[in-house]
Amino acid sequence: CILHCFLFLLVFGRAIHAIARISDEFWFDPVEKGLALRSVNSSRSAYAYVFFSSMFFQHYRWTAVSQPCQKEKQLSLPCKLIIKSVLPVFRCVNILERNVEKCSIYTDINDHHITFQLLCKHGVVKTYNLTFQECEPLQAVFAKHMCPNVLKVHSRLLADVMIHFPTSQEEVTLSVTPMKVCFKSYTEEDADFSKTMLTEVRLNPEEFDYFQVGVDSEVTFCLKELRGLLAFSEATSVPISIHFDVSGKPIAFSVEDVALEASFILATLCDIEKEPASQRPPGPSQQQESAADTVASKKPQWDGNAPNAEPAKSTGPSVKQESTNVPRDTGREVPGVEGTALAEAEDHAVGEGKAAGSPSQKVRRLPVSYFYQHSLSFQFHSLFFGAVSCTEKGAISPTFRSLATASDTEDTGSVQSSQL
Amino acid sequence: MRFGAKIVDLACLNHFSRVMSTITKLAKTCTLRLTDGKLYFILSDKVAHGGVSMWCELCQGNFFDEFQMEGVAADHNEIYLELVPENLSRALKTAQSAKAVKIKLTNKHCPCLRVAVELPSLSSSSRIVTHDIPVGVIPRRLWNDFREPSVPDFDVSIYLPVLKTMKSVVERMKNLSNTIVIEANLSGEMNLKIETDLVSVTTHFKDLGNPPWASEDGYQSSAQARDLESMAEARIDIKKLQQLLAGQQVNPTKALCNILSKRIVHFILLHEDVSLQYFIPALA
Numbered sequence: 001c002i003l004h005c006f007l008f009l010l011v012f013g014r015a016i017h018a019i020a021r022i023s024d025e026f027w028f029d030p031v032e033k034g035l036a037l038r039s040v041n042s043s044r045s046a047y048a049y050v051f052f053s054s055m056f057f058q059h060y061r062w063t064a065v066s067q068p069c070q071k072e073k074q075l076s077l078p079c080k081l082i083i084k085s086v087l088p089v090f091r092c093v094n095i096l097e098r099n100v101e102k103c104s105i106y107t108d109i110n111d112h113h114i115t116f117q118l119l120c121k122h123g124v125v126k127t128y129n130l131t132f133q134e135c136e137p138l139q140a141v142f143a144k145h146m147c148p149n150v151l152k153v154h155s156r157l158l159a160d161v162m163i164h165f166p167t168s169q170e171e172v173t174l175s176v177t178p179m180k181v182c183f184k185s186y187t188e189e190d191a192d193f194s195k196t197m198l199t200e201v202r203l204n205p206e207e208f209d210y211f212q213v214g215v216d217s218e219v220t221f222c223l224k225e226l227r228g229l230l231a232f233s234e235a236t237s238v239p240i241s242i243h244f245d246v247s248g249k250p251i252a253f254s255v256e257d258v259a260l261e262a263s264f265i266l267a268t269l270c271d272i273e274k275e276p277a278s279q280r281p282p283g284p285s286q287q288q289e290s291a292a293d294t295v296a297s298k299k300p301q302w303d304g305n306a307p308n309a310e311p312a313k314s315t316g317p318s319v320k321q322e323s324t325n326v327p328r329d330t331g332r333e334v335p336g337v338e339g340t341a342l343a344e345a346e347d348h349a350v351g352e353g354k355a356a357g358s359p360s361q362k363v364r365r366l367p368v369s370y371f372y373q374h375s376l377s378f379q380f381h382s383l384f385f386g387a388v389s390c391t392e393k394g395a396i397s398p399t400f401r402s403l404a405t406a407s408d409t410e411d412t413g414s415v416q417s418s419q420l
Numbered sequence: 421m422r423f424g425a426k427i428v429d430l431a432c433l434n435h436f437s438r439v440m441s442t443i444t445k446l447a448k449t450c451t452l453r454l455t456d457g458k459l460y461f462i463l464s465d466k467v468a469h470g471g472v473s474m475w476c477e478l479c480q481g482n483f484f485d486e487f488q489m490e491g492v493a494a495d496h497n498e499i500y501l502e503l504v505p506e507n508l509s510r511a512l513k514t515a516q517s518a519k520a521v522k523i524k525l526t527n528k529h530c531p532c533l534r535v536a537v538e539l540p541s542l543s544s545s546s547r548i549v550t551h552d553i554p555v556g557v558i559p560r561r562l563w564n565d566f567r568e569p570s571v572p573d574f575d576v577s578i579y580l581p582v583l584k585t586m587k588s589v590v591e592r593m594k595n596l597s598n599t600i601v602i603e604a605n606l607s608g609e610m611n612l613k614i615e616t617d618l619v620s621v622t623t624h625f626k627d628l629g630n631p632p633w634a635s636e637d638g639y640q641s642s643a644q645a646r647d648l649e650s651m652a653e654a655r656i657d658i659k660k661l662q663q664l665l666a667g668q669q670v671n672p673t674k675a676l677c678n679i680l681s682k683r684i685v686h687f688i689l690l691h692e693d694v695s696l697q698y699f700i701p702a703l704a
Binding site: 163164166194195196197198199200201202203204206207 | 504507510511514530541542543544545547548549550551552553554556
């Protein structure tokens with residue numbers, strides 16, 4: 001398909017820079033309604049999504065082209081770009097805005113190139129041809145409306161808060177009660193307290209445009225990943241909404257406007273001390289059990305008889321049966337493997353998702369229910385990612401949709417369903 | 421042992437912040453000595469820092485609106501703390517528009533200097549930023565290590581040229597050489613020299629003036645006996661000199677150096693309420 005558009009550089013450039021803080025590559029996904037940029041970091045603990053609607057661009061033309069090799073018309077051109085190639089285009093955005101009159105982006109699916117063209121003053125034209133890799137787009141689903149805690153604030157305030165933390169500060173903790181809010185620096189337990197400086201910024205709930213605290217919580221997330229969004233948000237002057245829950249559950253920083261929308265979803269540290277030792281990954285049987293739980297609740301079509309909203313801990317022989325069903329379903333075997341991994345990570349709610357990680361390590365990983373892997377060719381792309389493609393019909397799509405709405409269930413005891 | 425202080429005046433806060441910036445450039449860790457009337461930032465001449473030593477003295481009344489301390493004992497009413505000046509500097513840097521800054525010695529997990537900055541905010545109550553800076557308490561038996569260094573029996577004492585000029589000269593020389601020779605005489609002349617295989621560069625300063633030192637028995641006479649033109653010189657690490665000059669954000673009221681030939685260079689920088697002495701030993 002061909003994408004042809006002009007855009008406001010400062011905002012777009014800042015978006016690229018913000019995404020660059022997350023990962024070295026990003027998904028460039030033009031669709032009919034606009035242009036979506038998505039990125040995930042290597043440790044799967046941060047996900048960024050920026051969507052520019054066609055209204056953002058001075059001119060946006062998107063044409064669907066059907067691929068002869070696929071049965072259905074491919075409606076999107078999902079592709080992956082290396083950030084390092086794109087960043088130079090938008091280096092020094094502030095200066096860029098003054099010198100560049102127009103920026104246009106062309107893509108041609110047959111060419112495997114995306115062209116960024118900057119029409120600058122004095123007749124200078126800079127053209128950047130970047131190759132991309134075709135791949136499945138990914139999408140995270142995060143039910144913001146399910147979050148008990150919602151704060152809305154202008155990015156200036158957040159920036160003013162973060163300035164008190166050194167640039168080297170990796171992680172910060174946001175602590176809220178209905179009466180107070182504070183951001184404090186986080187240090188690992190085994191760090192030397194006699195060496196590290198700790199900073200705490202206490203704010204008044206009145207300073208927020210919107211302040212809703214349903215549950216007292218302390219969530220720890222990566223500050224570095226957030227800084228990019230803060231800069232981007234300042235360029236757009238749209239206020240930032242913060243949706244979060246208790247520790248272990250992701251925190252979402254988002255901005256939303258008529259012309260654009262951006263979400264940065266960051267995993268938060270799980271308070272491992274609260275987890276009883278028995279929950280640590282022991283033998284495979286327990287893992288399979290939990291796998292079956294999740295599998296059963298998430299992909300009912302695989303065993304065909306489990307209802308959508310499965311209670312959290314099914315016990316006994318029925319569980320074992322379900323777990324054996326999964327591998328047999330060869331058509332979905334790969335997703336099944338993912339399902340196991342899904343459950344593993346899920347079960348430990350962002351704790352040590354992989355057995356490879358040492359138990360003492362606090363690993364942040366976004367609960368994988370947020371990501372849906374969809375594999376057109378049954379190729380194993382990534383353990384934790386979900387891709388959404390309109391072309392796939394059948395069992396998976398309705399599952400996806402229904403899962404998105406399954407969050408309405410009031411099954412609070414279940415880890416799995418509450419994630420939805 | 422207790423310590424609490426408060427700064428309310430913005431000008432004082434900025435001044436103290438600048439002092440901390442200067443100290444940060446000179447030492448990674450140093451000793452903070454608190455007495456009833458003064459604060460001292462001390463770096464003793466251990467080999468670890470290349471033999472340099474620093475003595476910075478502030479009159480607390482010029483900076484703090486409130487200042488209370490209680491030393492380790494009644495007859496030793498002082499507190500010696502080891503700290504990383506950068507932490508304190510950083511805490512103060514973002515307090516530019518503060519309503520008040522309080523510094524207190526606390527001991528929660530470990531001894532800390534707690535800096536609480538009260539910032540104005542749009543809401544009714546202020547925003548409070550707290551920084552807990554870990555410090556080490558230095559026991560009394562080690563206090564002797566931190567005595568004020570005596571002025572060396574120098575050969576030449578001379579006022580420094582305009583620091584900004586000196587700084588830019590030294591910065592450029594730093595690119596060419598690791599050591600620099602500083603020489604001066606009692607006629608107000610100073611030279612900064614570097615010499616490498618490829619190039620040698622000398623910058624000459626004239627009419628700098630020589631400070632009069634109060635005579636102690638026989639002192640004056642030995643200085644007077646010295647030939648006015650003869651240069652006293654010392655080869656020092658250029659980086660140390662550059663750090664000293666780079667840290668000066670405000671022009672001192674008085675800036676001078678004392679050179680003991682081939683042994684040590686002693687810099688004295690005096691501001692209204694801060695005095696800074698910096699000793700750089702000569703290299704072999």
